[in-house]
Amino acid sequence: MATAKKRARGGAAPAQTTAMEPDALHRSYRDMLLLRRFEEKASQLYGMGLIGGFCHLYIGQEAVVTGVQYALEPGDSVITGYRCHAHMLVAGVPPRDVMAELTGRAAGASQGRGGSMHLFAPERGFYGGHGIVGAQVPLGVGLGFAHKYRASDRISVTYFGDGAANQGQVFEAFNMAALWQLPVLFVIENNQYAMGTSVERSAAVSDLHERGSAFGIPGGRVDGMAVGAVLHAAREAVAALRAGKGPRLLEMMTYRYRGHSMSDPAKYRSREEVSKVREERDPIAQAREALVDGGHADEAALKEIDKEVRAVVNDAADFAQGAPEPDPAALASHVVAGA
Numbered sequence: 001m002a003t004a005k006k007r008a009r010g011g012a013a014p015a016q017t018t019a020m021e022p023d024a025l026h027r028s029y030r031d032m033l034l035l036r037r038f039e040e041k042a043s044q045l046y047g048m049g050l051i052g053g054f055c056h057l058y059i060g061q062e063a064v065v066t067g068v069q070y071a072l073e074p075g076d077s078v079i080t081g082y083r084c085h086a087h088m089l090v091a092g093v094p095p096r097d098v099m100a101e102l103t104g105r106a107a108g109a110s111q112g113r114g115g116s117m118h119l120f121a122p123e124r125g126f127y128g129g130h131g132i133v134g135a136q137v138p139l140g141v142g143l144g145f146a147h148k149y150r151a152s153d154r155i156s157v158t159y160f161g162d163g164a165a166n167q168g169q170v171f172e173a174f175n176m177a178a179l180w181q182l183p184v185l186f187v188i189e190n191n192q193y194a195m196g197t198s199v200e201r202s203a204a205v206s207d208l209h210e211r212g213s214a215f216g217i218p219g220g221r222v223d224g225m226a227v228g229a230v231l232h233a234a235r236e237a238v239a240a241l242r243a244g245k246g247p248r249l250l251e252m253m254t255y256r257y258r259g260h261s262m263s264d265p266a267k268y269r270s271r272e273e274v275s276k277v278r279e280e281r282d283p284i285a286q287a288r289e290a291l292v293d294g295g296h297a298d299e300a301a302l303k304e305i306d307k308e309v310r311a312v313v314n315d316a317a318d319f320a321q322g323a324p325e326p327d328p329a330a331l332a333s334h335v336v337a338g339a
């Protein structure tokens, strides 16, 4: 059977405002670079056998989490799936704590018990890190319910993938969020694939931003490779949420450069497809270009940022490798509440 309509990969979205204030542009360039270098280092450590279990890299998608985070305020909550390193870092968790968690050390954010897929920092509003595809969505609605129940104007950002968008519990969660007019921003990170299955092969209708329409949830499609476009869309949605207008949905058109996880033979797409997105749509290259073209940074300033970011990442990796593993005697603690 012929496949449904094809789209350009990694950024097919309506033309949107991408302009940013110079300060925010600077910050986004530095933050996105940190996410990328951090994960490149994690990839190296994985190759050296220092990170066990699954490890899903976010490389290519950095603009999504960065732009959305800039629209948030302390007290807002964020939840996502297993591709969560970047969400944890932009929530403000020190890179040392994240790398130590990836390498299973006692100094890690979850004392080395969660690892790559189960990062968690509720004190910074980050509620994980969940391995079951789509399961974070009802939890995110629960976080939104808590904000409304406590009569606060804080909101819940609930991220999930294009594959997760086909899970039944997502629609149950949409219904409740809309019924109770909860302050939930649903963010679909449409990176075009669920493991190796493309959106066109798995979704009867691939306009995922329309998935909430049966519940009256307004949705929009955003160029998720342009941090400015993400920021503008997120700000608008967050303002509606804080004003009590009920849930919103944003479909971020993005792309992951690496495999689904570290063990992915990537037979489902061509190298040319990946290189084309990298060359034409890369979020960090776009920010760099905007900084240089706008006269906000020269090559020397950019080199300085690069140097600083590399130092932070190397420090995190050195710290993690030198940190002790958890004490085997504490294996059973935290398994049940209060233990």
Ligand SMILES: Cc1ncc(C[n+]2csc(CCOP(=O)(O)OP(=O)(O)O)c2C)c(N)n1
Pocket: 083, 131, 132, 133, 134, 160, 161, 162, 163, 164, 165, 191, 193, 194, 195, 260
């Ligand atoms: C309920 C459930 N079914 C299947 C899996 C196996 N699985 C893990 S990730 C994944 C693909 C999800 O893709 P998507 O939602 O697009 O997120 P992405 O990996 O692209 O970020 C699948 C099927 C799982 N973890 N949980």
Ligand SMILES: [Mg+2]
Pocket: 161, 162, 163, 189, 190, 191, 192, 193, 194, 195
């Ligand atoms: Mg996906």
